Amino acid sequence: xxxxxxxxxxxxxxxxxxxxxxxxxxxxxxxxxxxxxxxxxxxxxxxxxxxxxxxxxxxxxxxxxxxxxxxxxxxxxxxxxxxxxxxxxxxxxxxxxxxxxxxxxxxxxxxxxxxxxxxxxxxxxxxxxxxxxxxxxxxxxxxxxxxxxxxxxxxxxxxxxxxxxxxxxxxxxxxxxxxxxxxxxxxxxxxxxxxxxxxxxxxxxxxxxxxxxxxxxxxxxxxxxxxxxxxxxxxxxxxxxxxxxxxxxxxxxxxxxxxxxxxxxxxxxxxxxxxxxxxxxxxxxxxxxxxxxxxxxxxxxxxxxxxxxxxxxxxxxxxxxxxxxxxxxxxxxxxxxxxxxxxxxxxxxxxxxxxxxxxxxxxxxxxxxxxxxxxxxxxxxxxxxxxxxxxxxxxxxxxxxxx
Amino acid sequence: xxxxxxxxxxxxxxxxxxxxxxxxxxxxxxxxxxxxxxxxxxxxxxxxxxxxxxxxxxxxxxxxxxxxxxxxxxxxxxxxxxxxxxxxxxxxxxxxxxxxxxxxxxxxxxxxxxxxxxxxxxxxxxxxxxxxxxxxxxxxxxxxxxxxxxxxxxxxxxxxxxxxxxxxxxxxxxxxxxxxxxxxxxxxxxxxxxxxxxxxxxxxxxxxxxxxxxxxxxxxxxxxxxxxxxxxxxxxxxxxxxxxxxxxxxxxxxxxxxxxxxxxxxxxxxxxxxxxxxxxxxxxxxxxxxxxxxxxxxxxxxxxxxxxxxxxxxxxxxxxxxxxxxxxxxxxxxxxxxxxxxxxxxxxxxxxxxxxxxxxxxxxxxxxxxxxxxxxxxxxxxxxxxxxxxxxxxxxxxxxxxx
Numbered sequence: 012x013x014x015x016x017x018x019x020x021x022x023x024x025x026x027x028x029x030x031x032x033x034x035x036x037x038x039x040x041x042x043x044x045x046x047x048x049x050x051x052x053x054x055x056x057x058x059x060x061x062x063x064x065x066x067x068x069x070x071x072x073x074x075x076x077x078x079x080x081x082x083x084x085x086x087x088x089x090x091x092x093x094x095x096x097x098x099x100x101x102x103x104x105x106x107x108x109x110x111x112x113x114x115x116x117x118x119x120x121x122x123x124x125x126x127x128x129x130x131x132x133x134x135x136x137x138x139x140x141x142x143x144x145x146x147x148x149x150x151x152x153x154x155x156x157x158x159x160x161x162x163x164x165x166x167x168x169x170x171x172x173x174x175x176x177x178x179x180x181x182x183x184x185x186x187x188x189x190x191x192x193x194x195x196x197x198x199x200x201x202x203x204x205x206x207x208x209x210x211x212x213x214x215x216x217x218x219x220x221x222x223x224x225x226x227x228x229x230x231x232x233x234x235x236x237x238x239x240x241x242x243x244x245x246x247x248x249x250x251x252x253x254x255x256x257x258x259x260x261x262x263x264x265x266x267x268x269x270x271x272x273x274x275x276x277x278x279x280x281x282x283x284x285x286x287x288x289x290x291x292x293x294x295x296x297x298x299x300x301x302x303x304x305x306x307x308x309x310x311x312x313x314x315x316x317x318x319x320x321x322x323x324x325x326x327x328x329x330x331x332x333x334x335x336x337x338x339x340x341x342x343x344x345x346x347x348x349x350x351x352x353x354x355x356x357x358x359x360x361x362x363x364x365x366x367x368x369x370x371x372x373x374x375x376x377x378x379x380x381x382x383x384x385x386x387x388x389x390x391x392x393x394x395x396x397x398x399x400x401x402x403x404x405x406x407x408x409x410x411x412x413x414x
Numbered sequence: 415x416x417x418x419x420x421x422x423x424x425x426x427x428x429x430x431x432x433x434x435x436x437x438x439x440x441x442x443x444x445x446x447x448x449x450x451x452x453x454x455x456x457x458x459x460x461x462x463x464x465x466x467x468x469x470x471x472x473x474x475x476x477x478x479x480x481x482x483x484x485x486x487x488x489x490x491x492x493x494x495x496x497x498x499x500x501x502x503x504x505x506x507x508x509x510x511x512x513x514x515x516x517x518x519x520x521x522x523x524x525x526x527x528x529x530x531x532x533x534x535x536x537x538x539x540x541x542x543x544x545x546x547x548x549x550x551x552x553x554x555x556x557x558x559x560x561x562x563x564x565x566x567x568x569x570x571x572x573x574x575x576x577x578x579x580x581x582x583x584x585x586x587x588x589x590x591x592x593x594x595x596x597x598x599x600x601x602x603x604x605x606x607x608x609x610x611x612x613x614x615x616x617x618x619x620x621x622x623x624x625x626x627x628x629x630x631x632x633x634x635x636x637x638x639x640x641x642x643x644x645x646x647x648x649x650x651x652x653x654x655x656x657x658x659x660x661x662x663x664x665x666x667x668x669x670x671x672x673x674x675x676x677x678x679x680x681x682x683x684x685x686x687x688x689x690x691x692x693x694x695x696x697x698x699x700x701x702x703x704x705x706x707x708x709x710x711x712x713x714x715x716x717x718x719x720x721x722x723x724x725x726x727x728x729x730x731x732x733x734x735x736x737x738x739x740x741x742x743x744x745x746x747x748x749x750x751x752x753x754x755x756x757x758x759x760x761x762x763x764x765x766x767x768x769x770x771x772x773x774x775x776x777x778x779x780x781x782x783x784x785x786x787x788x789x790x791x792x793x794x795x796x797x798x799x800x801x802x803x804x805x806x807x808x809x810x811x812x813x814x815x816x817x
Contacts, residue, residue, distance in 0.1 A: 165538075406793075
């Protein structure tokens with residue numbers, strides 16, 4: 012979806028913002044927010060983003076009253092005064108959606124995840140995403156990558172199932188492209204429906220032939236309603252081909268500061284505006300048509316075009332590469348758990364909460380907790396592997412396995 | 415062996431069940447059960463499966479009387495009331511069959527195991543099976559796999575001897591198939607007789623050429639009377655070609671819930687019936703002609719068509735992929751130890767116990783103990799490697815090396 016040809020960018024933007032406000036004051040939006048808040052029971056903390064002239068109106072009736080939450084009253088009134096980015100009670104979300112470890116369960120029932128990524132150049136990123144999924148608690152974690160990458164990723168860990176299926180331009184003759192592309196899709200497709208969630212992007216690279224193949228895989232996943240987390244080079248792919256995620260409620264985009272900037276420029280045709288950040292994020296989700304976006308930063312801000320929540324628990328001051336990959340793998344597992352939780356939940360209020368949002372909230376918190384513990388131990392020398400080693404303890408601290 | 419053409423499935427099934435009952439009430443069956451129970455001295459616990467109208471008859475005379483085992487009287491009378499699945503005293507089995515660590519022994523005397531598996535797609539599974547064999551206590555552990563898999567499996571551990579011998583269809587021209595297949599068999603055959611037990615299946619994949627070669631290897635192993643544990647894709651192979659294991663008393667099949675279902679459908683031409691589960695398992699073993707089957711599940715239920723025992727010690731609620739591979743490698747080692755124990759035992763009663771059953775009981779218990787310890791440490795983030803790390807301690811707890 013692009014801006015209508017010939018339309019004045021300012022007028023168009025104004026129109027979109029107006030639509031966003033209309034939506035934000037609508038009954039459906041109010042209902043979503045009430046539902047989300049009922050699942051996330053803690054009072055909101057002072058929000059970093061303002062959403063002027065919207066929140067005050069519809070939050071007033073549903074916010075905890077000062078008398079019922081005395082300690083939260085200032086925060087509540089602050090929220091009521093004109094902001095709508097609520098700090099998620101992320102620990103409560105993790106506890107609600109994490110499935111009990113039932114003795115009667117079979118292999119696969121706690122989640123089967125696949126990462127589409129890994130090429131001649133990048134092998135660490137898909138490994139980090141896939142192993143994180145296992146460490147969070149998925150039963151099976153697959154990687155679909157190029158042949159060159161497969162040998163290396165396999166050698167990182169025997170725990171992963173690595174499929175050397177993708178191809179890059181350098182290894183395919185022009186006249187073979189169509190048949191190779193079709194063969195790749197057939198190979199991946201026979202696995203795809205087994206997965207509860209896929210992650211597209213970690214270490215994918217930017218080879219045009221490979222990206223074309225991955226576009227086909229994404230279309231297939233979409234037809235099968237498989238939740239799809241898009242990160243890294245997957246965001247490069249979808250930013251240039253928005254049709255791949257447009258109108259897909261099972262798509263989650265997890266852009267960092269640069270990827271978000273490109274996405275905003277491409278979709279909203281303007282620059283990131285920190286003063287109306289929450290509104291802009293909501294508009295972005297709406298414009299792409301119902302996808303969930305987690306804008307990574309000091310706080311991770313999450314919207315599905317209806318609600319805006321954030322996780323701002325402090326993680327680590329270390330910014331070593333690879334943390335985004337942990338996040339994408341963790342979000343994939345939590346999203347599949349949240350989906351199962353929502354589908355099997357008989358409480359009509361909770362049934363309508365967006366599981367993609369819950370998956371993002373839980374994944375964000377877990378990475379932050381693990382990064383904090385890893386930094387405490389390894390300080391400046393903390394690397395991504397150290398953080399992955401603390402995923403288990405972090406989850407255990409929040410949600411003991413005996414629970 | 416398939417159902418006779420034209421026979422009514424129900425009549426045929428009834429006939430088989432009748433044969434099963436005939437066998438179950440026969441003198442040979444009674445003798446096997448008495449022998450097994452004499453080796454497994456603890457009183458039976460309440461069984462989860464019923465074996466109606468059979469057990470009561472032949473267990474009455476051989477069960478411990480309430481007066482001789484006062485504390486076990488209720489359980490014994492429960493067993494006598496109509497069930498024949500006995501909880502194995504698996505710790506006693508492990509202690510009896512684990513060989514002492516004699517200083518005069520040479521390399522290889524504690525067991526030489528080989529895993530046939532590992533292809534372009536799977537490398538973790540054969541590694542898990544082979545390294546588990548070493549960690550249980552085998553002296554040498556080999557892997558026979560494809561060239562693509564070999565480099566990766568070698569890189570997981572310098573402890574294994576990895577033979578890059580197998581080939582998949584994509585790497586063999588049609589006109590070369592016969593010669594390549596023959597060359598592969600020659601290569602493997604020159605090693606085969608050195609092994610005390612082989613495991614066929616972990617990470618084998620389903621390539622038709624590779625499976626044809628493995629069929630030849632299985633035939634060769636059978637001629638040499640080498641105990642053969644069949645798991646994973648090996649079960650896919652034998653389910654479609656039952657002749658590979660039919661009538662082989664040295665074959666052990668270790669199906670999970672899905673593999674068992676396919677096996678029952680193929681061999682008994684019906685669905686799994688939980689109400690007559692023990693009877694069905696017995697029939698299945700008989701129909702395949704004397705193989706031992708360990709049906710994996712909440713309890714691992716083991717039959718050789720004569721006795722039905724189970725191990726239900728609780729392991730771990732984590733169902734991460736790879737635990738079946740640990741089991742197959744462990745069963746291989748314990749089976750070779752049990753065979754040696756039975757062969758060198760001069761007690762005629764014990765001489766007739768099936769070492770395949772003992773190997774399954776011991777392997778099942780050890781995996782469950784190790785999984786339990788690993789889960790205690792790593793909780794939800796437990797992966798297969800964590801469990802393997804506890805195989806040694808688990809065995810030591812049951813059967814100290816100084817003993």
